[in-house]
Amino acid sequence: MTETQILTLVTGGNRGMGLELVKQLSQAGQRVLMGSRNLDNGVAAVKQLGLTDDQVTVIQLDVTDPASVTQAAQTIENKFGYLTTLINNAGAVFDGRQAPSQVNLDDVRADFELNYFGLIDVTEKMIPLLEKSSQAKIINISSMMGSKTAALDPTTNVYQAVAVGYQSAKAAANMYTVQLAKEFQRRQQPITVNATDPGMIATAFGSGDPEKSKAMGALPIEDGVVRTMELATDFTNQATATFTNSDGAVGW
Numbered sequence: 454m455t456e457t458q459i460l461t462l463v464t465g466g467n468r469g470m471g472l473e474l475v476k477q478l479s480q481a482g483q484r485v486l487m488g489s490r491n492l493d494n495g496v497a498a499v500k501q502l503g504l505t506d507d508q509v510t511v512i513q514l515d516v517t518d519p520a521s522v523t524q525a526a527q528t529i530e531n532k533f534g535y536l537t538t539l540i541n542n543a544g545a546v547f548d549g550r551q552a553p554s555q556v557n558l559d560d561v562r563a564d565f566e567l568n569y570f571g572l573i574d575v576t577e578k579m580i581p582l583l584e585k586s587s588q589a590k591i592i593n594i595s596s597m598m599g600s601k602t603a604a605l606d607p608t609t610n611v612y613q614a615v616a617v618g619y620q621s622a623k624a625a626a627n628m629y630t631v632q633l634a635k636e637f638q639r640r641q642q643p644i645t646v647n648a649t650d651p652g653m654i655a656t657a658f659g660s661g662d663p664e665k666s667k668a669m670g671a672l673p674i675e676d677g678v679v680r681t682m683e684l685a686t687d688f689t690n691q692a693t694a695t696f697t698n699s700d701g702a703v704g705w
């Protein structure tokens with residue numbers, strides 16, 4: 454099959470900011486693939502948005518399960534034969550508020566399985582599909598929590614926050630972003646790779662209560678996808694190896 458339409462995969466697309474991205478990308482005319490580790494949850498989310506099968510296709514995708522990732526890539530290959538944009542959005546925190554001196558290693562491993570190893574596995578398996586597009590992009594949903602600059606700056610919220618496993622996994626994903634971007638540049642391949650920071654957003658992230666986080670200053674979901682939507686709909690596709698939010702560059 455030849456490339457006919459912008460085709461974007463959003464991992465963890467069934468709720469939170471992933472679902473908002475699915476909604477806004479389909480409104481922008483893109484064909485969207487919603488990765489959802491529970492297929493029924495994904496189907497229900499699409500139904501709730503009132504979107505059609507022509508706008509959104511739900512694909513079972515658990516980013517920590519290599520067989521699921523392989524199968525998802527195979528499904529995209531069979532149905533479409535290419536991919537234009539990969540948005541690595543799936544993420545969670547497992548070691549929130551644990552003291553670094555006593556952090557539970559199983560929780561740190563879980564942070565890395567999802568936010569780092571899973572991101573790499575999905576990316577590697579989708580690259581052959583991205584290479585079939587005339588230009589392609591990978592957007593990694595990172596976090597200011599992964600910024601060492603912010604962690605050392607007393608004027609930021611991140612200064613007070615502690616989730617060393619999650620923060621390290623996001624920092625590692627930032628380095629993967631830089632190195633992968635440089636590899637494509639060296640090979641003169643038209644695939645850009647960027648990281649974005651959504652800000653503090655009122656979702657159920659970390660099993661949180663969106664209403665409580667709103668009361669603590671978290672912003673609405675729509676605000677969290679602004680920078681990612683800018684990149685996802687930027688047809689010049691020049692920016693690469695960046696870490697940005699809606700205010701501009703974020704310190705690594």
Ligand SMILES: NC(=O)c1ccc[n+]([C@@H]2O[C@H](COP(=O)([O-])OP(=O)(O)OC[C@H]3O[C@@H](n4cnc5c(N)ncnc54)[C@H](OP(=O)(O)O)[C@@H]3O)[C@@H](O)[C@H]2O)c1
Nearest residue numbers: 465468469470490515516542543544596653654656657658
């Ligand atoms: N909320 C914030 O303030 C904030 C700030 C900075 C960065 N972020 C980042 O933004 C991204 C989205 O977060 P969010 O706030 O929208 O969180 P959320 O509402 O908790 O949504 C997380 C999504 O990830 C999915 N997911 C979890 N484990 C998965 C797995 N193994 N395989 C596939 N999908 C999986 C969830 O699916 P299920 O429904 O199956 O659990 C859900 O769709 C994350 O990468 C997060 O680190 C969030």
